[in-house]
Amino acid sequence: MHIASAYGGLLYNEGPSCVSDLIHYGTKFDEEDGVLALTKEGAHSQRRILHAQGDATGAEIVRALSERALSNERIRILENHFTLDLVTHQGECIGALVRKPNGQKIYIRANATVLATGGAGQLYRYTTNPEIATGDGMAMAYRAGAYIKDVEFIQFHPTSLFYPGAPRFLISEAVRGEGAVLRNINGERFMDKYHPQKELAPRDVVARAIVSEMELTGSTFVYLDITHESEELIKHRFPTIHKVCLRYGLDMVTDWIPVAPAAHYIMGGLKTGLYGETAVGRLFACGEVSCTGVHGANRLASNSLAEALVFGKRIANRVAELPVLDEQVPAVSFSLMRQQTTNNETVMERKLRLQKLMLAYVGLKRQEKGLTKAVRELERFVRAFRMKMERPEEIEYLNLLTCGCLVANAALQREESRGGHYREDFPKRDELVWRKHIVQSIEDGVSEERNLNEDE
Structure with missing residues (x-):
């Protein structure tokens, strides 16, 4: 960091x-x-x-x-x-x-x-x-x-609620701060294998540890266990989380809560x-x-x-402190409205396809082959994008697609692991080459910015 x-x-x-x-x-x-x-x-x-x-x-x-x-x-x-x-x-x-x-x-x-x-x-x-x-x-x-x-x-938060019919509700990190522990599907506490701070390790470490345990045990979630704390503490300190879990038949006081990482x-x-x-x-x-x-x-x-x-x-x-805008400044045309034709594929279908692509190749763990595929697929999505751009959800999809391209391009370029960016093919931090920022511009393309005044 x-x-x-x-x-x-x-x-x-x-x-x-x-x-x-x-x-x-x-x-x-x-x-x-x-x-x-x-x-x-x-x-x-x-x-x-x-x-x-x-x-x-x-x-x-x-x-x-x-x-x-x-x-x-x-x-x-x-x-x-x-x-x-x-x-x-x-x-x-x-x-x-x-x-x-x-x-x-x-x-x-x-x-x-x-x-x-x-x-x-x-x-x-x-x-x-x-x-x-x-x-x-x-x-x-x-x-x-x-x-x-x-x-x-x-950053992928390590502990979002993972339960049928429930949204990916955030189970606050403060729950672990107050003593909750993580257990795999077999009931085993596992964070001591991954970091000295155990459940209170940095978020990227905890999230990757959870994914590793899920892969090892063939499960889609792990458990968050705070049942050893008093009912009074749980209900007083986490009233909202407690009520949401109860809505889906889970009681933090007596039940282990199924969780998994989420963006x-x-x-x-x-x-x-x-x-x-x-x-x-x-x-x-x-x-x-x-x-x-x-x-x-x-x-x-x-x-x-x-x-x-x-x-x-x-x-x-x-x-x-800004000077007042010149009254003579005219309004200009808007670049967003250039799309003209429609497509039979719905916005929801396009969005879901984009989300699945990002999760598969530009998620918690990344590597060159997957990132390269993601960049190519995103470029194909852009070329295929033809909408009239009338409804907010259509423009939201365009904005997501733009952001997806920016994220995937930067992730492919950074050949090291640092913080929320983890490359399985480059698992170590590289201070000599990558102590710098990746900056992107619609006019100047991709550039690198080195800041030697930073304390890393």
Whole structure:
């Protein structure tokens, strides 16, 4: 794992004040004896993670920020609108083409545009991400001329619920942080064979260990066991997970929970500067769609929320300093609308075929033969792509296809293993050759960027 020192320093130094801002905005984090309660997650050396309502931290943060945004008269919220593409003029982003719920397309002119569109988990058939995580922001920005960096590094969460009829619901790493252990289909605890930190090893290590045990035992899942902890602790600390499992007939208090790895987080994204700026003027990116570099090749649990807070605030400060967009700047044509013909194959069929391809050849374990096949197949998908581009799901597929090409190309080029990128044919990290980033651009193609100021 490597952390760009300048960006990592910002995260470390400015993170606490951003958490204080969240509390000021109304976020109610859990407390114990009048002080903020902390938990420990994978690869952490001590308890340092805030949580809310036991295991509903994200939902609580969203609640507090949403309520604050709704109460601000200066903020206009357009619900159920879909961004089709960014609009650029002379190297600057001047707004976006947006589809209204009734299908009408409108151009929204903007002095600055901030992408906070999340990741691309829907590239894979099994993912903890919601259905809307289709890489839209990354693909739009790539078409607009932004640089895409480090997208070969994809984190597969080790423990998503694997049960008939149930979604790939995330069983938080905090469950292992509170003492849960992993057992194979034979009931044997196995993580001591793979890493000294056992269940709290880095996510990529735990995920690959689970896959190895599944292969050894011929199973499609392993078990997560926290039955040795008290019923009071489980229900108090993990109320949401407990209720979801009960919905499918599983009781964390008495049952081992079947789990398997699923695509979770992409460390790469739009290459951004210290203020979230991209290579396209007036276009900024924040959160999972961006790549500041602070997560290196393998994100530590919780750091994504801290990154979004810190760089979101820095973006806001920089946007406030921008000169007003020239009123004479015209609207321009939109590249996305060039597709004309239709095809008998449905979007869902195309998407499923793409997901299966990515899972088979650009998943947890990769090698040259499979990656080469994936790149060729993706290129064939692109050549065969003919749609009228009217509905959001059609554009989401185009965006996923774009992201799939970017990920597969980068994964094929990086001939080493590092963090979330594991090559079975190159299982070791190569510091002499690959201590650098792979950057892709629609105009400049693929390039390599070496940063000697990084602490790896």
